[in-house]
Each structure stands twice: as structure tokens, then as C-alpha cells.
Amino acid sequence: MGIVIAVISGKGGVGKTTATANLGLGIAKNSKKCIVVDFDIGQRNLDMILGLENRVVYDLVQVMNGEASVRQAIIKSKTDENLHFLAASQTKDKTVLESDKVKALVAELKAEYDFVILDAPAGIESGYEHTIEFADTAIVVVNPEVSSIRDADRAIGILDSKSQKVKDGEEVDKFLIINRISADMVKSGEMLRSEDILDILNIKLLGKVPEDRGVIDASNQGKPIITNKKSMAGQAYQRIASRICGNSVEMKDIENMNSGMFKKLTGMFR
Amino acid sequence: MKNRQYSLKVLETTVDNEEKFIEFFNTHYPLFKDHLILIQGEISTEIESYLQEKKLKYINNITLPKGRSRKALEEELNLSTTNQIDSKEYDNIKKELEELKVENAVNQQIAQVDMRKAQEHIDKLSKKLNSNLTVMDNMIRSGREIDINGDLLLLNRVNSGATIKTTGSLIVTQVVEGSLRCDGNFMMITVSPKANIVFNGVEVDNKLLENKLNRIELRENKIHITPVIKKDINWA
Numbered sequence: 001m002g003i004v005i006a007v008i009s010g011k012g013g014v015g016k017t018t019a020t021a022n023l024g025l026g027i028a029k030n031s032k033k034c035i036v037v038d039f040d041i042g043q044r045n046l047d048m049i050l051g052l053e054n055r056v057v058y059d060l061v062q063v064m065n066g067e068a069s070v071r072q073a074i075i076k077s078k079t080d081e082n083l084h085f086l087a088a089s090q091t092k093d094k095t096v097l098e099s100d101k102v103k104a105l106v107a108e109l110k111a112e113y114d115f116v117i118l119d120a121p122a123g124i125e126s127g128y129e130h131t132i133e134f135a136d137t138a139i140v141v142v143n144p145e146v147s148s149i150r151d152a153d154r155a156i157g158i159l160d161s162k163s164q165k166v167k168d169g170e171e172v173d174k175f176l177i178i179n180r181i182s183a184d185m186v187k188s189g190e191m192l193r194s195e196d197i198l199d200i201l202n203i204k205l206l207g208k209v210p211e212d213r214g215v216i217d218a219s220n221q222g223k224p225i226i227t228n229k230k231s232m233a234g235q236a237y238q239r240i241a242s243r244i245c246g247n248s249v250e251m252k253d254i255e256n257m258n259s260g261m262f263k264k265l266t267g268m269f270r
Numbered sequence: 271m272k273n274r275q276y277s278l279k280v281l282e283t284t285v286d287n288e289e290k291f292i293e294f295f296n297t298h299y300p301l302f303k304d305h306l307i308l309i310q311g312e313i314s315t316e317i318e319s320y321l322q323e324k325k326l327k328y329i330n331n332i333t334l335p336k337g338r339s340r341k342a343l344e345e346e347l348n349l350s351t352t353n354q355i356d357s358k359e360y361d362n363i364k365k366e367l368e369e370l371k372v373e374n375a376v377n378q379q380i381a382q383v384d385m386r387k388a389q390e391h392i393d394k395l396s397k398k399l400n401s402n403l404t405v406m407d408n409m410i411r412s413g414r415e416i417d418i419n420g421d422l423l424l425l426n427r428v429n430s431g432a433t434i435k436t437t438g439s440l441i442v443t444q445v446v447e448g449s450l451r452c453d454g455n456f457m458m459i460t461v462s463p464k465a466n467i468v469f470n471g472v473e474v475d476n477k478l479l480e481n482k483l484n485r486i487e488l489r490e491n492k493i494h495i496t497p498v499i500k501k502d503i504n505w506a
Contacts, residue, residue, distance in 0.1 A: 150412050150430045157411035200429055200447075202409050 002033075004106055004116045005244075006135035008159065010151030012122030014143045015179040015209075018219060019237070020119040021049040022226040023139075026241025028083035029226075032114040035074070038088035039131040040121040041096065047087050050077060051222020061089035064101040070108055079227060084113070094127030103164075106134040115244070124158050132159050137173045139206060143180050144192040149200055156201065175206035177240065182211045186255045194255065207240035208254045209233050277372045280334060282308045285317055292320055299324065308332060402438060410434065410448065421454060430464060443483075457486040458498060469493060 007020045017040070024036035038046040041061065047053045055075045058068035063086070070086075077083035086109075089096070109116045120131040132138060138159055142152045156174060165172050178194055185191040198205055212233035218225040225234040226241070232254075239249045281302050285291050295302065307321070307328035321328050402420040410416060410424070412431030421438035428434060432448035439454035446459055449466035457469055460483055467474040470488050474495075478484075481497035488494070 146430070153412035153429050154431060157413050160411075200427070202427070 002110045002113045002116055003137060004110055004118065004135045005137045005139055006118045006120055006132045006159075007139045007141060008120045008128070008132060008152075008155050009122065009141045009148070010124060010153075010155035011143075011148045014141050014148050015215075016122070016141050017045045017049055017119055018215060018224075019139070019141050019177060019179065019209075020117055021046060021219075021224045022234075022237040023241050023244065024050075024083050024085075024115075024117050025077070025080060025224050026226050026237050027115050027117075027244060028077070028080040029238075030241060030245040030247075031082060032245055033082050033084075033112070034115040034117065035084040035086060035109055035113045036117045036119065037086040037109070038119050039097075039127065040119060041088045041127060042090065042093040043121065044088035044090050046085070046119050048222060049219045049224060050085055051079075052077065052085055052087075053222065056087040059087045059089040060105075061092050061096050064096075064098070064105055070105070079223075094121065094125060094130075097127060097130040099130065099133060102130050103134055124155055128155070129158065129162055132163050132172075134164055135172065136165065137175065139175050139177060140201070140203065141177045141179050142197065142201075144178060144186065144194070144197060146192070149192065149197055153201060156203065174203040176201060176203050177206050177209060179209045180211045181208050181254050183255050183257055205251070206243060207236060207251070209236040209240075210254045210257075275369070277369050279305045280308055281305045282310065282334075284310050285313065288314060288316060291317065295320075295324065295326070302326070308334065412448070428465075455487070458483055459486070460484070 007016050007023075009016045017038075020036055024034050027034040036046060036050070037060065038044050039060070040046075044059075047056050052075050058073035060073070062068045063070055063073045073086055075085045075087065077085060106116065106118075118131050118135060121127040138156075140152050140156060142148045159172055159174070160166055163172050176198065178197060181194075182191060186193060194205070194208060210232045212225065212231055214228060214231045215225050215233050218228065218231075224237075225231050226237040228234045236252070236254070239252065242249045283291075303324075303326065307326055309317075309328055309330050311331070313330055403423060404418050404420060405423045405425070406416075407425040409426045410428045410432040412429050415433045416422075416435065418434070418436040418438070420436070422434070422436045422440050424434070424440075424442045425444070427444045428442060428446040428448040428450070430447040433451070434440070434442075434448065435451040437453050439456050440450065440452040441458040442450070442460070444460065446462040446465040446467075449468070450457070450459070451468050453470055457467070459465070459467070459479060461479055461481070462476055465476050467476055467486075469486055472488070472493055474486060474493060478495050479486075481500055483497070483499040485496045485498050486493060487496070
């Protein structure tokens with residue numbers, strides 16, 4: 001029996017899909033069977049970021065409507081055989097999702113994989129509600145800025161009231177990833193500090209990912225940044241994936257790391 | 271010589287009706303099993319054997335010394351002006367005072383032999399409290415709207431985008447970043463620079479809330495803000 005993880009954020013553009021792709025690959029690299037499912041019906045992106053754009057034949061909606069079997073729709077990743085992918089439909093919209101069909105699909109995937117990662121759509125509409133409904137755990141992705149924090153707060157509030165696990169009297173575990181941290185901006189006080197974010201959201205910290213120019217290029221090329229061992233963001237995602245797989249990895253103090261090339265140079269002459 | 275001082279609980283009672291007496295002790299046994307029972311008047315053998323069977327300690331026809339009120343004692347000891355008393359002695363007196371206070375409470379208890387009446391009174395009071403005061407300790411996340419008919423004591427944060435409305439008084443012990451609408455007699459809130467606060471229809475300037483805990487009241491159509499707990503002083 002696997003674990004169903006919903007990756008949520010509330011606000012768009014904070015890096016949900018990037019996180020999903022990287023964590024999926026990271027978990028697979030830890031030799032666990034993992035499937036990433038794009039629940040952003042109508043605006044699918046995950047296929048591009050994983051570099052599986054040209055392999056999509058059947059999508060999630062077709063599987064749920066019985067037009068294709070799960071086995072037919074699942075795409076195996078080129079980079080790691082443990083990573084599988086299920087694409088969202090690009091032609092339909094979020095209203096096509098139905099609770100019992102989602103439940104059946106999630107149950108089927110849960111039985112087969114160690115980790116089922118659901119990439120939630122931005123916003124808090126029905127598409128989001130269906131994504132979180134049958135999740136065991138949620139990973140909340142935020143950027144260190146107020147609008148992202150408030151939207152995440154709202155998304156957590158909905159998770160705590162609408163999830164099936166909560167209705168059964170249990171609690172959904174929630175973990176936080178703070179994405180796109182810029183050490184310089186935190187130091188100068190322009191960016192929210194992680195402690196403040198944790199104070200506001202009151203959930204456990206899973207990891208911090210630094211701002212990295214390489215992420216956009218990696219997404220464009222369809223090679224998630226985690227495959228780049230030199231990248232700071234890639235290393236951060238590796239640590240987070242390892243934590244998800246149950247290893248205890250020390251939390252790196254990203255805010256106080258000297259990352260810039262200029263700083264490295266000035267450090268040499270000191 | 272070894273001295274030991276005890277405070278114990280005493281139940282003073284009389285035996286008017288044997289059946290009622292036994293029934294009373296049967297129902298209230300857990301409450302009085304560790305009390306010393308002082309029975310004024312004659313005790314029949316039946317009662318005696320009942321008490322022995324229940325292993326209740328009792329004494330008969332004794333006037334117990336009653337404790338004096340704390341105020342009288344304080345006056346006598348003149349604590350407020352006794353600077354000469356060294357700290358050990360002071361502690362001893364304080365301890366004694368505390369013990370006397372307990373004894374006083376016991377004496378009051380004795381006065382209320384009719385427990386049922388007292389219980390009814392307590393029930394009534396707690397019901398009154400229940401219907402008016404709501405205590406919450408969960409976080410109020412963005413998008414939640416709490417509407418309380420009565421007073422609210424909130425022991426957690428109010429996040430940005432959440433709203434709290436009360437018809438009664440409101441106390442929030444943690445930071446507020448959302449909005450508060452309070453129509454009660456008073457509000458108590460911490461430093462909350464991001465909060466939007468409306469008290470009895472008047473918007474409160476949250477820059478004035480500079481202390482750790484502030485009381486906001488409406489007197490003669492004017493809002494008064496007074497500190498309850500002052501700012502934390504950082505000695506470092």
C-alpha cells in the first residue's frame with residue numbers, strides 16, 4: 001500500500017509542477033516505485049517538464065471515463081524506470097472530475113506504487129478539491145512572499161475541512177517546501193524569513209529550495225533540475241526526496257550560504 | 271519533640287433521620303471518604319456500625335477551632351510594614367497563612383451541608399459561562415470566518431485573510447493578521463501591525479497597539495487603549 005501525496009500551493013507559479021517532477025524523479029532514484037499524476041486538467045505542464053510531451057497517448061480523463069485502461073495510459077520515464085507518469089487532459093476542463101472516479105483511480109494506483117504524487121492545479125476550485133480529497137499527505141509549496149503564504153494558508157484550510165481523511169476523523173499530514181529562496185534578499189530583509197513562514201502556516205518543514213537560474217532551462221529542456229548534481233536547487237530536491245523516502249537528512253541553512261560567484265571570489269582574497 | 275501540622279477536611283453534620291443520613295453518605299461516599307466526619311448529637315449503634323463498615327473516621331460532639339479570616343491575620347501580623355522580619359520567618363508566616371486559607375475554605379464547605387443545593391448553583395453558573403464564553407485554540411487560517419454570539423477567548427493566531435466577529439468581548443493571545451469585528455465591552459489583543467480591527471463600529475488604529483497585551487475599551491464614545499502586559503524588555 002503506497003502513500004498518496006498531493007502537491008498543493010493555492011497560488012499559481014510557485015513551483016508546484018517543478019517540485020512534483022523533481023520529487024518524483026528523486027523518489028524513483030531512491031529505488032521506490034513512484035507515479036506522478038497531473039491533476040491540472042486543461043492546463044497540463046508536467047509532461048513537458050518531465051520531457052515526456054511526445055509520448056502522451058491517453059490521459060487521466062480518458063482513464064476515468066473507461067476509454068483507456070490505467071496500464072495503457074501510464075508512461076514510463078526515460079530517465080528512471082521506477083518513475084511513471086499519468087498525463088492530464090489538455091482539451092477538457094476541471095469540471096469533468098468526479099469524486100468516485102477519482103477515488104477508484106487513486107485506490108488503483110495506491111495498490112501498485114510506493115508513492116503516488118498528485119500535482120494539484122492552482123486555485124481552490126473543484127479541481128483542487130478533487131486532488132486533495134483522497135490524499136494521505138500534502139506537500140505545500142510556497143515562495144517567501146506574502147501573497148503565496150496567504151493562498152497556501154487558505155489551501156491548507158480547505159484541505160483540513162474537505163479531505164476524506166479529515167471526514168473520517170483522521171488528520172492529513174502537511175509538509176512545507178519553501179521554494180525560490182534568495183539568500184541575499186532574506187539577509188537584507190526583503191524576503192520573508194523561513195521562521196516567520198512556519199509561524200504563520202504552522203506545519204512541518206520538509207525542505208528549502210534556493211532560487212536557481214538553471215530551473216527554467218531544465219524545465220524547458222524536459223530534464224528536471226534534480227538530474228543536475230551541481231545545481232543548488234537540484235541538491236535541495238535530492239535532500240527532500242530522500243526525506244520523503246524516510247531517510248533523515250540534515251536541514252541545510254540555505255539563507256546563510258554564500259552562493260554567488262562574486263562572493264566566492266571576494267572570499268578568496270580575504 | 272516532633273511536630274507536624276496537618277490541614278484536613280472536616281464534614282460537620284447532624285443525624286436527624288438515620289435513613290437519610292445513610293443515603294447521603296452512600297451517594298456522596300467518594301466525596302467524603304477522606305474527610306473527618308464530625309457528628310453533633312447522639313449516634314445510634316446502627317450509624318456507628320455503618321460508619322465503621324465504610325471505614326469513615328468520625329468524632330462526636332466536639333467544637334473545632336475555626337480559622338480566622340486572612341485579612342484579620344494579616345492585620346494582626348502587620349505584614350505590610352514588617353520589614354524587619356527575615357525571609358525565613360516571612361516564608362513560615364506565609365505558609366501558615368496559606369494553610370489557614372485552606373482551613374477557611376473547609377469551614378465554608380462545612381457550612382454548606384446541603385451539597386445538592388450548592389451543586390445546582392454551580393451547574394447554573396457553569397451553564398451561564400458556557401453559553402457566553404467560547405474558547406478556541408485552533409489556528410484561524412485564511413478564508414475562515416468565525417461568527418461568535420457571545421465572548422471569545424482565542425489562544426492561537428488569526429492569519430491574514432481570516433475574519434472573526436463577536437457580539438461579546440474578545441481576547442486573542444497571539445498575533446492577529448486578519449480582521450476583527452468586536453461589539454463587546456472590551457478587547458484584548460497583542461501587537462498586530464497587520465490586523466484590521468473594528469471595535470463597536472469604530473476602526474482602531476493598530477499602530478497604537480504597541481504593548482504585548484492591550485486592552486481596548488469604549489468610554490464616552492472614545493476608544494481607550496491601555497496596556498495589560500507591557501513590552502518584553504530585552505536585557506541582552
